[in-house]
Amino acid sequence: MRSKAVTQGRIADILQSRGQLDEALRIRQEEELPVYERLGDVREKAVTQGKIADILQSRGQLDEALRLLREEVLSAFERLGDVRSKAVTQGKIADILQSRGQLDEALRLLREEVLSAFERLGDVRSKAVTQGKIADILQSRGQLDEALRLLREEVLSAFERLGDVREKAVTQGQIADILQSRGQLDEALRIRQEEELPVYERLGLERDLLVGRTNLAMALHRRGSLKDRNAIHVLLKRAYAAAKRLGLPEALRIAELYRQIFRKPIETAKK
Structure with missing residues (x-):
């Protein structure tokens, strides 16, 4: 019975990674x-x-996800005295709080509970x-x-030391986001095109790749050059x-972005 449940859990893991959320x-x-x-x-x-x-959470059912984490998962790991799993759960709670716009509480939880736990555990x-x-x-x-300093001096260097190629690329994407917000579009575009997307392509990370392509398209659109319109398309x-x-919810966001840029539905656009 246990082995069957473990196997079903692995099947659900794969379905979840493929975006088949209902069946997972x-x-x-x-x-x-x-x-x-x-x-x-x-x-x-x-x-x-x-x-x-x-x-x-992926399906947008934030209240139910938050209730489950707080009332069931967190309390179970507290009873078990599992410091690492408790910290991971608190990190998930912080993610949901951030999604709901409760930034101060999410930041407090990450700094005071999650980060300090991983520092004590020596989990780089x-x-x-x-x-x-x-x-x-x-x-x-x-x-x-402050966000840019933290990413460059702490996060990026940590993943470089660990040799974690995927997380390094994700971090470079975050750096590009901030540079884009500050109007440093050329450097943001360079990072996305040379440092981030090639990693996702090489590793076959489809979800990361589609998000990265969307972010690159948004950066090109912000640059405002007519020469970029075909690349954006x-x-x-x-x-x-x-x-x-x-079957990912990002499809709706991408379709709306395309409509805003090109003034027509993406489904009718030629390849």
């Missing part, structure tokens, strides 16, 4: 979770509930990921210089096609 959620709620409940396995039940919350990777989230909130609050069409194929 069904497996977790109907096949995986009930097994751990019957077995009385508190840890695996909490882990599965955390993954369910991830799916709910998780510390760097948390600092990246802090930088994202600082950017949202308009503290661009191609980037958005490719990103939209990938998002539709994977």
